Amino acid sequence: MNRTLFAVLLLLLGALCLAWYFYANQADLLAPQPVGISGSEPPPPVAEPVAPREALLPQHPVAAPDVTASPDTPSEPPFPEHLDQADAYLQLRLPQLGVKPDLLQLLALNHFIEKLVLIIDKLPEASLPRPHLPIAPPKPGFQTTMGSAGLLVISGRNAARYTPYVRLAEAIPDAALLKLYRGLYPLFQQAYADLGHPDGYFNDRLIEVFDHLLQTPEPAGAIPLVSHVTRFKYADAALEALSVGQKTLLRMGSDNARRIKAKLSGLRQGLLDAG
DSSP: HHHHHHHHHHHHHHHHHHHHHHHHHHHHHSSSOOOOOOTOOOOOOOOOOOOOOOOOOOOOOOOOOOOOTTTTOOOOOOOSGGGGGGHHHHHHHHHHHHOOHHHTTTOOSSHHHHHHHHHHHHHTTTTOOOOGBOOOOSOOOOOOOOOSSEEEOGGGGGGGTTTTHHHHHHSSHHHHHHHHHHHHHHHHHHHHHHHOOSSSSSHHHHHHHHHHHHHHHOOSSBEEEEEETEEEEEESHHHHHHHHHHHHOEEEOOOOHHHHHHHHHHHHHHHHOOO
């Protein structure tokens, strides 16, 4: 091999070695380096903790009743702690509070609190789940008659169907009824949560429904009707647009409706005072 060719080979070999040297060192520089945590280096970012959602407080809290016995009053049975004990408790307690047997039989004391909570919640709506009514339906059926102007109207006899229910509402004085409600309130609240309102409070809903019913109009005179398939509708579109609870008050007749409103108003004020 001549000297010229040998020199060229040496130069090529040197260039390859030099290139390999720089490539190896550059690879080391570009390789990911382990990061240590020291006092001079900031710690890795930590996700901010998510604060739990603040529970809503009741607008109208319910105070537990005073159950302290006194020598002047007979002993009362303890309030039940579970919903499945409520019906038996009411069967015992309601007669003690003055509910006569003929009025007691109007109540469907079978899951009574659950049914009552459901119906109260639905009163501002258009219809009720009738299979779950907490009371027996009024008898006989809806009464109508022909008015003086030849229009179909609610009969004056229809109010008599509701009189026993008004007597039932008035059977227990407000103070005793409020004490009963406050003692049973944990069960009302449980039933309301089970109904699909785990973040709501039944007493807030109850006062809301009371306010709704107290706004029921009081038409003067007989209320005209129109026949509609298998039922009757109010001829007045404004009355027909009312909720099922307000329509029930209209069907009771003006005197019964005023008595029920007076009861609701007294209970509402009692609930606010007690809270």
